[in-house]
Amino acid sequence: MEIKRWIIVVQGFMQKSGTLNGIVKAWYDAHCAVASDPSTRVEILQYNADVMDLAERISRLSPDNGHPEVIIIAYSWGVAASQRLSYELRRRSIRVKHFLSCDGVYKHWHTLGNWRVRVVKWYPDAFPIWIPENVDQVTQFRQNQSWPAGHVIKAVNPGRTEVGPVRWLMADHQWMDDHIEFHAACRELVTTGTIKGV
Secondary structure, eight states: OOOOEEEEEEOOTTOOTTSOOHHHHHHHHHHHHHTTOTTEEEEEEOTTSOHHHHHHHHHHTSOTTSOOEEEEEEETHHHHHHHHHHHHHHHTTOOEEEEEEESOOOOOSSGGGGGGGGGGGTOTTSSOEEEOTTEEEEEEEEOOSSSSOOOOEEESSTTTOEEEEEEEOSSOGGGGGGOHHHHHHHHHHHHHSSOTTO
C-alpha cells in the first residue's frame, strides 16, 4: 500500500476531534474533497499527539519510487506540533509541500517555559516558530485582537523555505480557525495544492 499524498490537520489547545470547531471542519472539508482518491490520506491530530509516530507512518507508506506530497494545516499550539512533525519528516528526508498556519502559538517543551506565550503582545519577534528547510512554503494567518496571539514564523533557511506575508484577520484567537478566509485557503490548498499569492 502506498500513500502518495498526506493532508495533516492539527488542532489547537483544548480542541477535541469530537467537538465541532473550525479545525474539525477543515479536516472534514479536506476529507470530502479527496475521498475518491485512495492514494491520499487525511489525518487529524491533537496538538500533543505523537508526531514521531506519524512521521514514521508517512515514511513507511511512502511510494517506492519517490516521496509523498505532504500538506500541513494547523491552528494555535497545533502549529508548534506541526513544526515538530516537520523536523521529524526532515530526519526521514521527506519534504512538506505547504504549511498553513492559523495564529500559530509557540509551545515550549516544558510547561514552565510556556510563559513565553504571554510576551508576544509586547515583543512580537520574541520566541519565533522556526520552520525547517524541508518545508517549501508557509502561509500564515494571524490576529492581534486578543491573547494568545500568533507568534512570528521564520524559516531556518530562507533560501529554501518561502514564508509568505502575514495575512491579518479581524477575529479573536479562539475563533481564528472558524474564519471564512482561513477556510477558503484550506479548500484551495487541498484542491489545487497551492494558495494564490504565495
